[in-house]
Amino acid sequence: MSLAYNPGIQQDNVEVHKYYTGTIVGSAILAIVLQAFLHRYGHWAELIELPLLVTIYFGVSRRNPASGLLLGAAIGLLQDALSHDNPIGLYGIAKTFVGYVASSVGARIDTEHPLSRFALVVVLFHLHQFVLAVTERALLDRSAPLFTLHLFIDSLVTGAFAVLLFALLDRLRRRS
């Protein structure tokens, strides 16, 4: 089976944002490094997952499901590689789904408004958690929670932080 990659499948009525060379890769690596670095300074860093936010942001902005899922897979696999006890692929699968859904949603609706960004991040946070939990239960035989109050608060905090982070990342867009 051969699969040809065609990046031009986004809808015409939604603006596709472009970035300077290396912006996406640099942001992804920086998010992973920061996440690993901040993790050493306490559990508060676990409230916000920067790699997830980077995946969502660039997925939504690029509005290309193929590149979105590949970016999510790459970020997730790197995150797995840096983790201590996770098998490679656990976060990769979850972020692949998130990247795909984020770019698919971004191709259909406007995600520039802070409220829509907040809602989108909260929903994708839980999607990410859901895929993680299902994967852990099915493949690793672990009992991972699908939804808890703690996760809900986390999602709200992450959503609020995402609104600020996304506004910051908007500055990296290339002016057309």
Added chain:
Amino acid sequence: MVDIPTRRRPLALLTMVVVAQVLLLAFQVRRTDRSRGHEIPLVRYWVVEMIMPFERAGSSVFSGIGGLWSGYIDLRHERSENLLLRRENGDLKLRNRELETAAAEAQRLTASLEFRKEHPEAPMVAAEVIASSSAMLAAQVIGGSADPNSRTIFINGGTNDRIRRNMAVITPDGIVGKIVEVFPHVSQVLLINDRESGVGAMFAGSRTHGIVKGNGSPYPEMDYIVNDEKVHVGDAVITSGEDRIFPKGLPVGVVSSDKSGNPFQVIQLHPGARLDRLEDVLVLLTERELDLKEPAAASSATPETPASGAAPTPTAHSPAAVASKSGATKP
């Protein structure tokens, strides 16, 4: 090459990437195999679980076909193997009978020895035990008698096979009869239920001697058993060896009915051998043709009660004498 529609390409890519990562996970993750008590790679667990149903189905189908072939179609060797096993089973039965007889003989001799020790003053003569060590020839029944009143059969062995007149014909289940006519390739056998047949016999339990005489019916009679003798239905009757045709200890049959008569009981036997369904028989190849007219024949019959003193010589009415006489009535 599969052409994937443009709209579905991201979905196909998603599937591929996820499946690749799931496989990646499966290669790393180990699952505990509870039946074996150790961990195995998840991918191996999956592969085994995925492949085994097909393996089982294939195995079931092939074993079914194989069973159908070997159990119903390819039975070429089964018949010969069955015959071989039946023959082996027959040999073992005979061997078992011989051993049983030998054991009983040893028991009686032990009792005699004990008696001899307790009564050293009593004069005793040791009797020679005639062993049934004849060679045997397997033969098949190829025909019967044209006369409905005559109980004879023909077997596929004759003088060329070293068969002679008056040789015993038996099966592992019991005696059949004796050779009365011999031809180069065929022999005629007089069955024990023929009117002119007589076999020296005795009860296996009480060791009481008598003569098994044919009467034309499927059930021969045990004659010369006095009314005082206790006989029960089911009592086993074996050859006594006094007729010098059948070795001692071969099964004849069991008592099927018993009633008082004058002067002897009327005892009917159920033959051990299936005389009406004979297929394979054994001919005991004695070394020389038996001459039943030899005067010493009757007197050489050994007594069953060595403790009683000197060996008695059979009288004209004794079972041994009658058996010999009956055996000589046929040509």
